[in-house]
Amino acid sequence: xxxxxxxxxxxxxxxxxxxxxxxxxxxxxxxxxxxxxxxxxxxxxxxxxxxxxxxxxxxxxxxxxxxxxxxxxxxxxxxxxxxxxxxxxxxxxxxxxxxxxxxxxxxxxxxxxxxxxxxxxxxxxxxxxxxxxxxxxxxxxxxxxxxxxxxxxxxxxxxxxxxxxxxxxxxxxxxxxxxxxxxxxxxxxxxxxxxxxxxxxxxxxxxxxxxxxxxxxxxxxxxxxxxxxxxxxxxxxxxxxxxxxxxxxxxxxxxxxxxxxxxxxxxxxxxxxxxxxxxxxxxxxxxxxxxxxxxxxxxxxxxxxxxxxxxxxxxxxxxxxxxxxxxxxxxxxx
Amino acid sequence: xxxxxxxxxxxxxxxxxxxxxxxxxxxxxxxxxxxxxxxxxxxxxxxxxxxxxxxxxxxxxxxxxxxxxxxxxxxxxxxxxxxxxxxxxxxxxxxxxxxxxxxxxxxxxxxxxxxxxxxxxxxxxxxxxxxxxxxxxxxxxxxxxxxxxxxxxxxxxxxxxxxxxxxxxxxxxxxxxxxxxxxxxxxxxxxxxxxxxxxxxxxxxxxxxxxxxxxxxxxxxxxxxxxxxxxxxxxxxxxxxxxxxxxxxxxxxxxxxxxxxxxxxxxxxxxxxxxxxxxxxxxxxxxxxxxxxxxxxxxxxxxxxxxxxxxxxxxxxxxxxxxxxxxxxxxxxxxxxxxxxxxxxxxxxxxxxxxxxxx
Numbered sequence: 001x002x003x004x005x006x007x008x009x010x011x012x013x014x015x016x017x018x019x020x021x022x023x024x025x026x027x028x029x030x031x032x033x034x035x036x037x038x039x040x041x042x043x044x045x046x047x048x049x050x051x052x053x054x055x056x057x058x059x060x061x062x063x064x065x066x067x068x069x070x071x072x073x074x075x076x077x078x079x080x081x082x083x084x085x086x087x088x089x090x091x092x093x094x095x096x097x098x099x100x101x102x103x104x105x106x107x108x109x110x111x112x113x114x115x116x117x118x119x120x121x122x123x124x125x126x127x128x129x130x131x132x133x134x135x136x137x138x139x140x141x142x143x144x145x146x147x148x149x150x151x152x153x154x155x156x157x158x159x160x161x162x163x164x165x166x167x168x169x170x171x172x173x174x175x176x177x178x179x180x181x182x183x184x185x186x187x188x189x190x191x192x193x194x195x196x197x198x199x200x201x202x203x204x205x206x207x208x209x210x211x212x213x214x215x216x217x218x219x220x221x222x223x224x225x226x227x228x229x230x231x232x233x234x235x236x237x238x239x240x241x242x243x244x245x246x247x248x249x250x251x252x253x254x255x256x257x258x259x260x261x262x263x264x265x266x267x268x269x270x271x272x273x274x275x276x277x278x279x280x281x282x283x284x285x286x287x288x289x290x291x292x293x294x295x296x297x298x299x300x301x302x303x304x305x306x307x308x309x310x311x312x313x314x315x316x317x318x319x320x321x322x323x324x325x326x327x328x329x330x331x332x333x334x
Numbered sequence: 335x336x337x338x339x340x341x342x343x344x345x346x347x348x349x350x351x352x353x354x355x356x357x358x359x360x361x362x363x364x365x366x367x368x369x370x371x372x373x374x375x376x377x378x379x380x381x382x383x384x385x386x387x388x389x390x391x392x393x394x395x396x397x398x399x400x401x402x403x404x405x406x407x408x409x410x411x412x413x414x415x416x417x418x419x420x421x422x423x424x425x426x427x428x429x430x431x432x433x434x435x436x437x438x439x440x441x442x443x444x445x446x447x448x449x450x451x452x453x454x455x456x457x458x459x460x461x462x463x464x465x466x467x468x469x470x471x472x473x474x475x476x477x478x479x480x481x482x483x484x485x486x487x488x489x490x491x492x493x494x495x496x497x498x499x500x501x502x503x504x505x506x507x508x509x510x511x512x513x514x515x516x517x518x519x520x521x522x523x524x525x526x527x528x529x530x531x532x533x534x535x536x537x538x539x540x541x542x543x544x545x546x547x548x549x550x551x552x553x554x555x556x557x558x559x560x561x562x563x564x565x566x567x568x569x570x571x572x573x574x575x576x577x578x579x580x581x582x583x584x585x586x587x588x589x590x591x592x593x594x595x596x597x598x599x600x601x602x603x604x605x606x607x608x609x610x611x612x613x614x615x616x617x618x619x620x621x622x623x624x625x626x627x628x629x630x631x632x633x634x635x636x637x638x639x640x641x642x643x644x645x646x647x648x649x650x651x652x653x654x655x656x657x658x659x660x661x662x663x664x665x666x667x668x669x670x671x672x673x674x675x676x677x678x679x680x681x682x683x684x685x686x687x688x689x690x691x692x693x
Contacts, residue, residue, distance in 0.1 A: 039465050070647050110669040117410055117464060121613055122668045124606065129661025135654040261476075261601075264469045272465070308480050311473030318462055318470065 010175065011290050017180035019286020020187045024242040025263040026270065026278035027191070028235035033272050034211040035231040036108065039120045042127035044260025046096075046236055049134045051243030051252040053095050055145050056138040057088040063137045085147045089240075096236030097229075099130075104229045131257060140254065145247035150178045183245045190241060191279065194234075207231065211273075265314035274326035281325060285310045337686040353535055370524060375517040383516035384589075386631060391523040392584045394627035396604075397611040398534050398620065399577030404609075405618035406538060407570035408550030409459050413471035415604035416478035417575050419595055420448045421582025423488050426497045429587075430490060437502035437509060441526070441583040448579020449572040451478075456571025460564055463553075475601055482595040489595075498592040510587045519588050526584065530577060535620050537573065546570050547618075610660065614667050616676030625675040633659075 025043060032040045040046075056063065060082045069075055083091070107126060111119055198204035209217040210227045218224055246256055263282075270281025292309045342357055344350045354360045378387065396414060403411050424444035428435065455474040459467050482488045489497050501511030508514040509522040537543050545566045548556035557563055586593050597603070607630055615626020634656055641652040671677055 066651050067647070070651055071645070107665055107669070114668075114672070117468075118668055118672060120410075120465060120468070121609070122665050124609070125661045125664030125668065127661065128606075129658050129665065132654050132656070132658025132661060136651065136658065140650065140654065261472070264472065268466060268469055308473060308476040311469075311476055315458060315470055315473050318458065318466060 011294055012287055013176055014180070015287030015290035016283055017176065017184060017286070018290065019283035020180070020184045021242070021245055021282075022259075022262055022266045022285055023279045023282025024183070024187055024190075024238065024245065025259050026266040026282050027194075027275065028238040028242070029263060029267055030270075030272065030275055030278045031231055031235045031238070035207060036210075036228050037116060037119070037214075038108070038123060039116065039272070040126075040235070041120060041123040041260060042130055043235065043239060043263065044257040045127040045130045045134070046099075046239035047243035047246065047259060048252070048254070048257040049099070049130050049243075050092055050096055050236065050240035051145055051247035051256060052134045052138045052143070054088055054092045054147070054240070054244065055143045055247070055252055057083050057091050058085065058145075058147075061138060066139055067136055089147065089244075092240055093237060096240055097233040100229050100232035100236050103232055104225065108228060109225075127257070127260075131254070135254075143247075143252040145244065145252050147244055147248070149182050149244070149248050177249075179245070179249055186241060186245070187279075190238065191275070194275070203230065262310065265310040268314040269317055269325060271326045277326035285313065288313050336689065337683050339687070351539075353532075353539075367528070370528075371521075375521055378516045378520055380516050383520055385635060387520055388523055388589050390627055390631045391520075391527045392581050392589055393608065393611060393631060394624045395527050395530060395584070396578050396581035396608050397615065397623035397627045398531060399574045399581060400608050401612045401615075401618065401620070401623045402534065402538070402546070402577065403570050403574035405612055405616075405622075406543060406550060407546040407567065407574075409456075409463070409567065409570065410465075410468045411471040411574070412468050412601065412605050412609070413455065413474040413478070414578055414608045415599040415601055416475040417448055417452060417578040418582030418585060418604055419478055419482050419599040420451050420575075421445060421579030422586030422593060422599070423482050423497065423595075424448065424579070425583040425587050426490075426499070427488070429500060429502070433500075437504060437522075437587065438526075440502075441580055441587065444583040445576040445580040448582065449576040452571045452575025452578075453568050456568050456575075459567050459571065472601075475605060479595055479599055482599075494594070496592055496594050497586070499587045502587075510591070512591060514588075523584055523588060526580065530580065531620065531624075534573075534577065538620070542566075542569060550618075610664060612674075613664060614674055616674030617672075619674070619676035621679065622674050622676035625679070629675065 025047065028043045028046065029040060032038055032043075055061075060078050062068070062076045062078065065077050069077075103126065107122060111122055198207055206217070206222045206227055207230065209220070209222055210224065214224065217227075242259070243252075243256065246259055250256075266278060266281040266285050268281075269284055270277025270279070289309055337356070337358055339356055342355075344355065349355070354363055374387070396418060399417075400411060400414055403409050421441075421444045424447040425440055428440045428443060432440070455471065458470045462470060483495065489495050499510045501508050501513060503509065504518070504522060507518045509518045538546075545556070545561040546569075548559070548561045549563060549566050549570075553563060556566075582599075585598075590598065593599075611626030611630045612623060613626070614629055615624070616622025637656050637659065638649075638652055641647045641655055642649060647655070667674060
């Protein structure tokens with residue numbers, strides 16, 4: 001194989017892997033949108049909040065330490081004890097479920113039957129509030145998140161591919177981050193278990209019923225409230241997984257919440273209502289971005305196409321297929 | 335008692351169509367204008383200018399712009415920051431190419447350029463709406479900021495990527511640049527804001543404004559009764575962008591003087607706050623744009639004073655509190671009063687009709 005082809009394959013592979021990361025975020029959006037018709041702009045902040053909480057539990061930080069110290073002149077920061085990973089993850093999950101409950105109680109309940117756009121703006125507010133609370137609780141400094149997922153280049157793949165190039169050429173093998181491979185594996189497990197859950201359990205069926213038709217679901221005795229809490233909790237859980245992955249890669253900091261903005265084009269591409277769409281959309285955007293960066297990025301002096309390329313890709317797509325790849329067809333013409 | 339409209343008869347169509355039909359409103363408005371034009375310029379100092387009055391005026395202009403698009407025409411836009419950047423950078427480029435041109439004209443031309451850009455980015459609105467459109471406008475935000483950041487022609491190949499305003503005068507008094515006196519920058523913004531607000535108010539009451547509202551309320555029905563969606567939506571995009579562009583030009587030329595595009599026109603520093611303004615102030619209300627802008631500009635100052643100077647928190651913690659309170663306020667407003675401060679004001683007026691008598 002020629003070096004160019006190998007490089008191309010490497011780029012596509014890396015694109016697919018980073019696409020998985022986008023899909024993870026987009027998945028949370030789709031779940032909530034399907035079940036409650038809310039376009040949850042706070043999904044990215046969910047991931048940030050989950051990651052912050054996880055680090056906080058792990059390292060045994062005192063919640064609201066800064067605030068308490070400044071108000072009362074004390075100097076608490078740590079419990080002087082750290083938590084094993086799995087306990088911390090478990091506790092974070094509990095926190096996310098509690099958060100879902102609080103959100104349903106304080107926000108969603110009061111906004112039933114409002115315009116979707118009002119709900120959307122409420123979630124922008126939610127994003128701000130949650131970000132502020134997260135910072136107040138755990139501080140806004142950049143934190144290192146380590147739950148034992150290895151990262152760095154995969155040596156195995158590098159060695160396995162080094163021989164593929166033609167004899168005598170300068171080829172050092174493919175570089176793929178182990179973390180991304182892990183993310184892919186976890187995402188696959190997550191999606192499969194979600195699919196199984198929604199196909200084969202009673203709650204899963206109720207979930208799909210609500211997604212199909214709110215009123216019909218209500219009339220056969222499904223409690224909308226509990227389903228909503230459940231859905232928000234599940235997407236909180238997905239946000240936690242995404243937060244762990246992104247946080248391990250680039251540290252837990254404010255910019256983590258901006259992955260929500262990365263996920264929006266994925267949603268447009270895949271359709272707002274389709275779980276497979278979220279995954280395939282994520283993969284397409286990931287690959288497209290990486291390819292564009294390498295093959296068109298050179299034509300612009302300073303590169304950094306990443307910020308908007310996905311959006312333009314999604315926009316162009318939107319002109320031809322407004323409902324996305326797998327979204328429900330919108331029959332409305334004006 | 336205070337807001338009694340009894341006895342105020344309208345005997346002509348002209349008086350029926352007046353912007354302020356009530357005597358009380360007329361008096362209140364004239365007093366406000368009197369204070370704004372004839373008292374504040376003499377007492378203004380640099381702190382009031384830089385921290386409160388000028389940002390308030392500029393952001394009310396941006397809020398009017400976004401309100402035209404979102405509040406009146408129903409097209410949600412998250413690209414305000416990008417459009418303000420267009421205004422700012424066109425001002426800068428025109429300033430470098432035409433050193434003798436009057437600053438007022440430069441700013442208005444920048445508004446027109448932004449309007450043209452707005453039309454281009456408004457094109458997707460013909461096929462998509464709601465969230466999809468919001469995301470499409472987000473694309474314009476990212477694209478425009480990227481463009482001004484990465485194409486050196488826009489910042490005249492300067493090393494820092496910053497653009498800096500040069501001094502321009504109106505009637506011999508500098509209004510831009512570091513030497514401009516407080517009263518001059520304030521009055522310059524005030525004149526523009528008052529004129530453009532009147533223009534907007536009248537546009538909204540005209541055929542154009544009514545067709546915007548028709549599209550907002552129900553686009554299909556509007557099309558059936560003969561409102562052309564293409565023309566209406568694009569005109570809303572154009573006019574809204576014009577206002578936002580002028581606001582961006584003022585933000586750069588008069589208020590900040592030197593800007594770096596990724597910082598000054600970020601989605602977090604411009605687009606969302608302006609969206610807050612119109613939600614908190616009131617969607618589809620001129621008064622709301624001003625109230626919202628005043629609220630958004632003064633709240634951080636008030637909160638900072640309260641938390642840093644009185645409670646004694648550090649600036650960082652106070653900032654976190656501020657973000658939290660923003661978010662909560664937004665949710666509370668959407669739940670309790672979706673029509674915003676403007677609606678609260680009209681409720682207050684209702685109450686004032688007979689206050690202090692019980693009935």
